[in-house]
Amino acid sequence: VKESGRSSHRYYDAAMDKKSYGNLSLERDLRKALEREQLLLMYQPQFELATGRIAGVEALVRWRHHEHGLISPAEFIPIAEDSRLIIPIGEWILYTACKQNKAWQDAGLPAVQVSVNLSIHQFQSNGIIETVSCVLKRTGLEAQYLELEITESIAMQDVEKVILTLQGLSELGVKISIDDFGTGYSSLSYLKNFPIHRLKVDKSFLDDMIENPKERAIVGAIIVMSHSLNLSVTAEGVETMEQVKLLSELNCDDVQGYIFSRPLSPEDCASRLVENVSY
Ligand code: C2E
Ligand code: CA
Ligand code: CA
Ligand code: CA
DSSP states (O other): OOOOOOOOOOOBOGGGGTTTSOHHHHHHHHHHHTTTTOEEEEEEEEEETTTOOEEEEEEEEEEEETTTEEEOHHHHHHHHHHTTTHHHHHHHHHHHHHHHHHHHHHTTOOOOEEEEEOOHHHHHSTTHHHHHHHHHHHHTOOGGGEEEEEEGGGGGSOHHHHHHHHHHHHHHTOEEEEEEETSSOOOTTHHHHSOOOEEEEOHHHHHTTTTOHHHHHHHHHHHHHHHHTTOEEEEESOOOHHHHHHHHHTTOOEEESTTTOOOBOHHHHHHHHHTOOOO
16 A cells, blocks of 8 residues: 555635624535535555555545635534434435445446444434435445444434334445444443444544554554454544554554555545555
C-alpha cells in the first residue's frame, strides 16, 4: 500500500461566517442541495493489516456549495439532523454508495464492502429496515457488501427497540459496526446484547498511543475484548507507520487513515481497487 498523492480539501468554515450566512440559510440551501446535485460521496479505503488488501471503503459525504465551495459533513450533517433533512439525504447517501459499489463489481473490480454512516435519527426512523432492504433490491447489491456504521449513542436509546432494529438489519445480511468506539458515555453491556460485527476505534485513542502506554493498553484491551466477542476491529485515523506497526503487534484487523489513503473520488477509488491483489 502506498500513500495517495491527493492534497487535503479546504472546507468552508461556517463558524467564521455566521453573521452573513447563518445556519438558517445553510439549512435553506441544504433543502435544495439534493435536487441541485451538490452532494457527492468520497470513498476511503480500509486495509486489512495481515494482507495489505482493501477490505472495504467508507462512504463520506461532501457538499459542494455554489458560493462556499466544499462544506464538511461535520458542518452540515448536524443541520441535516436537526431539520430532519437527514432522512432524504441519508437515503440518497445509502442508495448512491450501494449503487457505486455494485457498479465497481459489475466493472469486474475485486468485491469489497462499502460502509455507510447512519445518523441516529435515520436509525430511529420508522422504516429504516425497509429502506435498506429496498435500496439493496433497487441497486442489486448483495447485502454482505454493505456495512452500516452507527455510534455508541444508540446504546443510550430505547434498548428493546434498538435491538429489534439491529436484528432486522442483521437478518437482511448487512453488517453493523460501532463507529467512534470509546468516545461515548454508554456502558459496555450493549456489546453482548447487540448483533454487531465490528468496532471502529476512534482516532483519539490512536493519536497518543505511541508516547502514552496507557492509551496503548486501552487499544490493546479493546482489541482483545473484541476478538473474544467475535468482533473485528478497525483503527481509524491512522497517520503514521509507527501506529501501523503497533496496531499490527496488537492484532488489530483493519486500518483506515491518511497513512494509506485519504478519502478518494469514485474514479480514484476504482483505480485503487484495480491494484487490490487477492490472496
Ligand atoms: P467519521 O465517520 O468518524 O469519519 C471519519 C472521518 O475522519 C472522516 O472525516 C475522514 O475523512 C477522517 N479521517 C480519515 N482518516 C483520517 C486520518 O488519518 N487523519 C485525520 N485527521 N482524519 C482522518 P469527514 O469525511 O470530514 O467526516 C466527518 C464526520 O462526518 C464523520 O466522522 C461522520 O460522523 C460524519 N459523516 C461523514 N459522512 C457521513 C454520511 O454520509 N452520513 C452521516 N450520517 N454522517 C457522515
Ligand atoms: Ca464512520
Ligand atoms: Ca469514526
Ligand atoms: Ca469521528
